[in-house]
Amino acid sequence: MTRWRHGAARARVCFSYIAQEHQIPHSLPIAVALAQDHPDVDVHIAGAPRQLSFARSMLDARGIQAPLQFDELRQPLEGRLGVPCKKRQLRLNALYFSGFDAVVVPERTSTYLRRLPLPRTRLIGTEHGAGDREVTYAPEVARYDFLMLAGRKQARRLLELGYAREERLATGVYAKFDWVGAQTPARRRFNNGRPTVLYNPHFESALSSWATHGQAVLDYFARSTRYNLIFAPHLRLFDPPSAAKYRPFERYRGLSHLHIDLGSASCVDMHYTADADLYLGDVSSQVVEFLMRPRPCVFINAHGHDWRDDPHYRFWTLGPVIESADALDTALASAFATHAQMVDAQLAYVADSFGEVRVGHSATRGATAITSFLHREADAEAQQRSAGLATSTAP
Structure with a gap:
């Protein structure tokens, strides 16, 4: 029998979720593959009730049966009141996490676990996007013991x-695509013959187009007789969505060519990227997923960034870049008219980002990468123990 770390017959791996639901599809399929294909691994899903409910709903929607243990993480008081406090949550659950050989996370805040006394627990990252932004290449990535990435672009x-x-590290792992992705069918929300634009602003105020240009963008499409609009911003922009947050959008009620979604499951399952004919945004990595099927893009440089030679804005070379909503009319027309000239560049960009990902097999690849890594760790520890024993018994 293969022995895991510390001589155990079974490994224990936790898939932890402490943030918004859009991150869950990036690792949950790996948890399922690990539980189904590796019976010598106990797999636990951990989170607050909201995250656990969403994870269960994803499994139920696909009729997936897997030997998974669901564990509710302890919540600090302010978390129960809706105030973000992820690091306090991690500290409160340090003893729980210490009982695992590895904790798998799809976000960076959990690298804080490396500052806690968890000497036996390895931290594995899956990331939750394949974009170019500077945060993708931040120093805290070095805190992972093992990292699973979509393609060589990020790895390089x-x-x-x-x-x-x-x-x-392992590449070719973008587990979300196994369940939702390029194969997601378009719902064709609008049946009026107009092309559909997806406006997907980011949540970070220093980067997003929403605060400075968002209202003008919506007003432009409200007046338009040429385009439909799906407004589905980054999930964190209006998290959690509420009646009060929808109230400012009442002015668009009754416009059959506008659809506004501040955070439903459709913002996570890629149906909007499947429905749209053009992507309009700023810095969200969702554009990389959109380009799995090459289509026109327009980007809003809301903060006058000098982006042309900046590798963190490489995706802005894949469509027109405008400075304000005043340029939308010309930019949209140009993006559609000249898209044939962009196809090769978009295909090359997608190949660099996702070229090693085999849709339908990514989760299995991730599960195998985890077990291989943990076996190597176990072998290395066994060798160290043997060397130490030999030293201590030497005459």
């Missing part, structure tokens, strides 16, 4: 920066 940059090592 992280290796150059010294934040990752080749033997401690």
